[in-house]
Amino acid sequence: MPHIKVQTISEDLLDRFVDASSYVNFRADSLNGKDVLFGVTSEGEEFLLQLKRESDSIDMLKYDKITRPLKVKLIKDVIAGIADEMDLKVEQSNLAHSSGKPPLASKYLKKIKDFESVVFPFESVAIEVGFGSGRHLLYQAKMHPQRLHIGIEIHTPSAQQVLRQIDLQGLENIWVVNYDARLLLEMLPSNSCEQIFVHFPVPWDKKPHRRVIGDSFRDEALRVLAPNGRLELRTDSEKYFWYTLETFLDTPSSSVHIEKNRDLAVTSKYEARWKRQEKNIYEVHLASHEYSGTNEKSSKIHFPFGNCRYKEGLEERLPSQALMGSSYFVHIERIYRVADEGLLLRCAFGSFDRPEHKYILIDRAGCRYYASDPVKTYVNFQAHQKIAEYLNV
Ligand SMILES: C[S@@+](CC[C@H](N)C(=O)[O-])C[C@H]1O[C@@H](n2cnc3c(N)ncnc32)[C@H](O)[C@@H]1O
Numbered sequence: 001m002p003h004i005k006v007q008t009i010s011e012d013l014l015d016r017f018v019d020a021s022s023y024v025n026f027r028a029d030s031l032n033g034k035d036v037l038f039g040v041t042s043e044g045e046e047f048l049l050q051l052k053r054e055s056d057s058i059d060m061l062k063y064d065k066i067t068r069p070l071k072v073k074l075i076k077d078v079i080a081g082i083a084d085e086m087d088l089k090v091e092q093s094n095l096a097h098s099s100g101k102p103p104l105a106s107k108y109l110k111k112i113k114d115f116e117s118v119v120f121p122f123e124s125v126a127i128e129v130g131f132g133s134g135r136h137l138l139y140q141a142k143m144h145p146q147r148l149h150i151g152i153e154i155h156t157p158s159a160q161q162v163l164r165q166i167d168l169q170g171l172e173n174i175w176v177v178n179y180d181a182r183l184l185l186e187m188l189p190s191n192s193c194e195q196i197f198v199h200f201p202v203p204w205d206k207k208p209h210r211r212v213i214g215d216s217f218r219d220e221a222l223r224v225l226a227p228n229g230r231l232e233l234r235t236d237s238e239k240y241f242w243y244t245l246e247t248f249l250d251t252p253s254s255s256v257h258i259e260k261n262r263d264l265a266v267t268s269k270y271e272a273r274w275k276r277q278e279k280n281i282y283e284v285h286l287a288s289h290e291y292s293g294t295n296e297k298s299s300k301i302h303f304p305f306g307n308c309r310y311k312e313g314l315e316e317r318l319p320s321q322a323l324m325g326s327s328y329f330v331h332i333e334r335i336y337r338v339a340d341e342g343l344l345l346r347c348a349f350g351s352f353d354r355p356e357h358k359y360i361l362i363d364r365a366g367c368r369y370y371a372s373d374p375v376k377t378y379v380n381f382q383a384h385q386k387i388a389e390y391l392n393v
Contacts, residue, residue: 002062025040113375148174320332
């Protein structure tokens with residue numbers, strides 16, 4: 001990723017960055033170290049650059065992971081532009097090299113943000129939760145070319161492997177989302193989907209709160225399914241079968257159907273293993289019977305900070321330890337001072353499995369997420385309310 005190593009920048013020169021560089025809007029100094037961030041703007045995009053002391057004689061100017069814009073070229077141009085404007089003595093640079101494709105680059109890879117106001121350019125939609133090696137997902141996509149198949153997988157190498165297969169097999173009707181399916185479901189439009197496959201989820205017998213299937217997943221699935229749409233759970237775990245059956249039974253506007261040892265046209269990697277061990281395969285199907293009038297949770301979610309402004313001593317009132325809610329957490333990881341009258345907070349918050357990492361900029365004029373709002377999931381909203389409580393005292 002783009003960076004330059006330069007001869008140590010003097011304090012005097014650093015002080016002039018904000019005034020002298022056309023890219024730099026503010027400088028933020030960490031309260032607990034030597035870390036310096038620069039808030040920059042280019043081509044209408046805001047992001048941060050980090051200045052790190054490498055040694056007594058060398059500083060490194062590099063991109064910041066959390067606010068990194070999609071276009072690598074933009075970061076390179078800004079770093080080169082600042083080096084030029086500030087007359088930095090560059091010792092080493094990788095700006096001229098191509099740093100290659102980011103590991104998960106593909107037009108079929110979708111980010112959770114892409115679903116905030118999504119329109120599906122296909123006749124119908126099917127979802128597969130936890131596709132693993134992707135055999136079933138790829139097979140379904142080949143068999144139903146008019147249908148969009150959204151595969152949601154939390155394990156990055158599995159997502160990567162399937163993206164390569166999509167490319168090799170020339171498929172155009174799969175979207176891969178490397179995220180927690182429980183959170184993504186909240187973002188999908190109501191009544192938009194014909195099928196949801198949940199094949200061989202991890203049973204999590206000792207940590208049931210990590211199971212994919214639960215009351216909230218069931219309710220979201222019924223909202224997302226079109227009338228007559230169906231969720232299909234397949235499992236080798238008798239315990240998970242009974243647990244799912246209990247979770248699905250007696251749910252309004254739906255019906256439940258069960259199967260045992262039904263063969264499918266394609267056998268997934270896990271299924272093949274259980275079949276070799278002559279284990280039983282159980283299924284629970286949940287069919288939706290009605291049009292759901294409820295909107296996705298995300299349409300009601302916003303992240304306002306009210307009248308929050310920077311007040312003297314705020315940095316001392318912020319919690320230094322992570323705060324735990326039942327389904328979310330908030331951790332203010334690092335505090336930066338911005339000029340004399342503001343703070344930049346680097347925060348991690350939201351769900352335990354897929355935390356959100358964001359900066360919050362607070363000054364005398366107001367408070368906002370820098371450079372963009374969090375993903376509109378309900379856990380992020382709960383975490384945001386907790387943060388806003390602390391910032392508004
Ligand atoms: C036991 S494997 C089954 C894989 C595949 N369905 C098969 O039948 O071979 C379970 C998969 O679910 C994924 N997974 C677990 N929790 C998930 C979640 N919350 N969201 C998305 N994927 C999840 C795991 O990474 C793993 O790949």
